[in-house]
Amino acid sequence: MKNQTISHFRDIHVHAATVQQWSQDYSQLTAGSAESTLMQLTTAGCHLFLEQINQRVVQNGVAPRGKMCFAVPINVPGSIRMQGRDVDDSSLFFLHGGEEFMFHMPMGMELLSITFERELFEQALEQTASAKELNLLLRQPVIKVSPQRFAQARRRLLALFSQALADDDLDSTRDREREMVLEQAMLGELLQLMTDPACDKQQRSPSSTRSFIVEKCHRLTTTEMINVPSVIELCQRLQVSRRTVQNSFRAVAETTPLNYLRSVRLNGVRRALMSTRACDLSIGDAAAQWGFYHLSHFAAEYQELFAELPSQTARAAISGFARG
Template sequence: MTTMLEGASEPSEVIVHHKTDKVAPVRCTAITDDAHEQADNLTNWDQQYDQVSPGRFYGRIDELHLGAMQVYNEHSSHALRQQCLVWPDAIWFGIPSNREDCRVNGQSLEATDILCRPGSTQFELVTPAAFDMLGIVVREKDLMAAAAAQGIDISTEDARQVARLRLPEQTLTNVRYLIRRIVQSTPERLDGCIHRDLLMMALLETLERETPNGAVPPSYLHRKAVVERIKDYVEQACDLPVTMAELCELACVSRRTLQYSFESILGISPLQFLRVTRLNRVKRMLSTGGSDSVSDAAGYNGFYHLSQFSADYKQLFGELPSQTLARHAAPA
């Protein structure tokens, strides 16, 4: 291309390089003091969280969308039990900040494990206090198309069959560093297409080098079945059991087996599970319009001594049930 520069008597040749428009990622940050709201703040996930450890909750999600790829860091101040579901035709990869006391479907994590689950497949996470999860969700067809374009032969079968993938330590370090840097960057400092490609290459390397971790203790299947039996009953029943004897009868196991099952799968005792589940059900009702009365919501979940219930509720959530109801009441 030739152009005349202002003030010049002769044409001057100017080389103009082809420029492509920068594609800015979509970024959002959600901060909340309610674990139940935290579950709804991760875009396009279907989730339900129960707060397990006591005190006022703080949660933050920093989320980027690079085309159809979702990248995020989720922080939670308190221990949670999470029921999670990723959108269809996608695969989720998660890197926890702390593997101790973190479980996926009742399975503990080893030193270099990452988590993975396909879309439309419900899974359960148990996470400790002061916890961060780095995550990527990508459409499976995009992942396979990227592999084909690079001439890389990969399979997503391991990610479908097991919830834990073991990585070489350096691969894990590299992937963690890349995700963290991208999530922490401001959108104007990122070209969405370039960083999407960087993350896609990191995922391809992950799938090339992973080893499925399907190891579980011999007692795992039986203990998980015991816990699932109680969880299914609690989820569906209005009249909840309140004693160990009732729980043992429901699960058809001894007190010792019940105790070991809950501690190994969920990291809490069966009575603690029952108490925390009932209190979270009350809070969910008060937060979402399921009840306009504290006493009705408490009674529905088996709490009839209101003064003790209020004390237990405040201990777990850091506020009285009446305060929860008032904060979420519809404006007059």
């Protein structure tokens, strides 16, 4: 039976934890109160969600196993990187189930994600005349398609999603039939985009060096939380100049390395606070776990990024921030 929800959040971590089936963390990179909307719908064969966030966010995690995961950018309001690839307004995103990912989402972006059960998608794929070509194409995380066709498909996909959300008739005798119609319509739109003659089946989009540098710095910062490497140390480890690192962060995340990496760490503290009770983890200990040892400086930086003090952040007992 179809399950649907429409939610509004004032915190990206609660937003991320509410997305069904996905194991992922969101880190807010721009300063100010977060406001976001998440609409999701689940059928027997697919999970769809439409999200919009007012702040710049970096998402990283693992795609749900046993799935074939697509995403359609509804708008492209700034610099976007998906798996290190440049994205334009006629790019389709794709992940295999179980694949690690990193996605840089600009302020105000709206994204429609469509995740199919692998078996359902492969059955539909086998019925196309170019299944072998499409399997090669699906090795790419960013698939560039015809801009005109993409705009048309985007409108139809949004209309299908909106219509399904608005459908309150849950008569069990017809519900699965409507689910199957929705699933086949979504599959049809995506397969038509990729089989279109205007879509280059041989396209290859390698990850950029700049994206590699940002991702490597991000991962080093989150794995070495207590002894966080400085920007100079990161340059030495990656054997690149400071200017190269600066330019990489400007191009990929539209900020400086210092601001980006500090924001990622502050988000780590926020997740720690929201997932624990105050009696189990103090603010000072949570900050120290992420390399913040001067509490007054930490509190000021935290407030600047999230528009609230650490002491105002809802803890686990009342926030409901827990992964299902």
